[in-house]
Amino acid sequence: MNAEEILKQHIAKTISLTEEQFGYFFSHFTRQSFKKGQALISEGEKVEHEYFVLDGCLKSFYINDDVKMFILQFAMPTWWVSDFNALYSGNPATINVDCITNAEVLSLSNSNREKICREIPGVEYFFRWRTNRGFVALQKRLLSFMNNDAKQRYEQLMQQYPELYNIVPKHLIAAYLGVSRETLSRLNVT
Amino acid sequence: MNAEEILKQHIAKTISLTEEQFGYFFSHFTRQSFKKGQALISEGEKVEHEYFVLDGCLKSFYINDDVKMFILQFAMPTWWVSDFNALYSGNPATINVDCITNAEVLSLSNSNREKICREIPGVEYFFRWRTNRGFVALQKRLLSFMNNDAKQRYEQLMQQYPELYNIVPKHLIAAYLGVSRETLSRLNVT
Numbered sequence: 001m002n003a004e005e006i007l008k009q010h011i012a013k014t015i016s017l018t019e020e021q022f023g024y025f026f027s028h029f030t031r032q033s034f035k036k037g038q039a040l041i042s043e044g045e046k047v048e049h050e051y052f053v054l055d056g057c058l059k060s061f062y063i064n065d066d067v068k069m070f071i072l073q074f075a076m077p078t079w080w081v082s083d084f085n086a087l088y089s090g091n092p093a094t095i096n097v098d099c100i101t102n103a104e105v106l107s108l109s110n111s112n113r114e115k116i117c118r119e120i121p122g123v124e125y126f127f128r129w130r131t132n133r134g135f136v137a138l139q140k141r142l143l144s145f146m147n148n149d150a151k152q153r154y155e156q157l158m159q160q161y162p163e164l165y166n167i168v169p170k171h172l173i174a175a176y177l178g179v180s181r182e183t184l185s186r187l188n189v190t
Numbered sequence: 191m192n193a194e195e196i197l198k199q200h201i202a203k204t205i206s207l208t209e210e211q212f213g214y215f216f217s218h219f220t221r222q223s224f225k226k227g228q229a230l231i232s233e234g235e236k237v238e239h240e241y242f243v244l245d246g247c248l249k250s251f252y253i254n255d256d257v258k259m260f261i262l263q264f265a266m267p268t269w270w271v272s273d274f275n276a277l278y279s280g281n282p283a284t285i286n287v288d289c290i291t292n293a294e295v296l297s298l299s300n301s302n303r304e305k306i307c308r309e310i311p312g313v314e315y316f317f318r319w320r321t322n323r324g325f326v327a328l329q330k331r332l333l334s335f336m337n338n339d340a341k342q343r344y345e346q347l348m349q350q351y352p353e354l355y356n357i358v359p360k361h362l363i364a365a366y367l368g369v370s371r372e373t374l375s376r377l378n379v380t
Contacts, residue, residue, distance in 0.1 A: 062333055068337075070333065084322070084326055085326045085329060124314050124318060128318040131325050132274070132278055135274060135321055135324055135328060136274055136279075138332065139328060141332060142262065142328065142335065143262065145332065147252065147260055
């Protein structure tokens with residue numbers, strides 16, 4: 001499936017656009033390829049784009065003063081990823097986004113998002129509901145983090161995204177769950 | 191300041207509405223008063239409203255199988271609170287919302303929100319950006335939860351919302367930080 005078709009099917013779950021509207025919408029995105037390990041967003045930099053994943057797997061993460069990594073999100077095909085705090089506020093990035101595997105994305109700039117929200121009926125609705133769903137997913141992640149132990153969190157993650165198991169190295173799964181690689185091994189899940 | 195004026199000033203930070211538009215927007219809200227301890231949303235129930243806080247302080251929280259309470263959010267004047275997961279999905283509530291103090295709110299139903307988003311130019315933009323900001327705040331809370339110890343989290347909370355210290359009992363602050371009341375005391379912060 002080509003990039004246009006992947007985005008079209010994703011959008012169609014929320015709104016109906018005519019062929020012409022979708023073509024115009026799509027013209028605001030830029031296709032980009034990244035190699036495994038390559039960074040899309042680095043802490044301290046200005047952030048001007050959000051990314052719609054076409055292929056591959058990315059991660060958004062934070063490194064603390066003790067050089068410990070915390071993973072906020074794994075981003076798989078049809079997910080959106082960025083440092084939304086930096087993107088929306090104009091402040092420098094406080095998190096990083098890079099590629100766990102080779103990846104293909106469609107990038108959309110802040111100004112183009114606002115432009116198409118103004119210009120195309122339905123697109124603002126789409127982005128409102130995209131963020132509403134993101135908000136709910138993040139709230140579930142916070143509750144899971146507060147409430148469940150590492151084993152339960154691991155099982156939830158694998159139930160939600162079974163494909164992660166084959167794609168994502170175990171030390172990154174540990175960094176998502178907020179435990180050490182050793183703790184993850186002791187759960188007898190790897 | 192009356193309810194209309196509080197909402198008007200809140201909205202005006204994001205969008206410009208004419209007097210007539212704002213009057214129509216406001217006509218979709220219902221003012222409600224609640225007593226300290228009263229519940230607005232209870233686990234297992236259908237959720238049809240979100241609430242804009244005019245006065246007082248509310249909390250959204252989750253009770254786990256061991257009857258341990260986790261607080262997701264304190265909601266102060268000009269904050270929005272609901273079980274957004276339940277509200278958006280139509281599924282029964284998985285969290286609770288109740289009043290820490292007597293409270294005044296403006297309630298807005300799901301269907302009225304969607305109606306005014308369709309009918310009034312700018313209102314959809316307002317709700318998109320409200321959720322964008324909520325998403326970013328929630329991400330900061332998750333990162334803080336992953337990265338910082340309880341003392342740092344307490345200091346962040348008090349720096350962000352110094353007024354909470356006088357309003358919210360210490361056992362609820364502990365439930366927000368994800369520690370026991372005893373641990374909070376040992377931090378020498380109370």
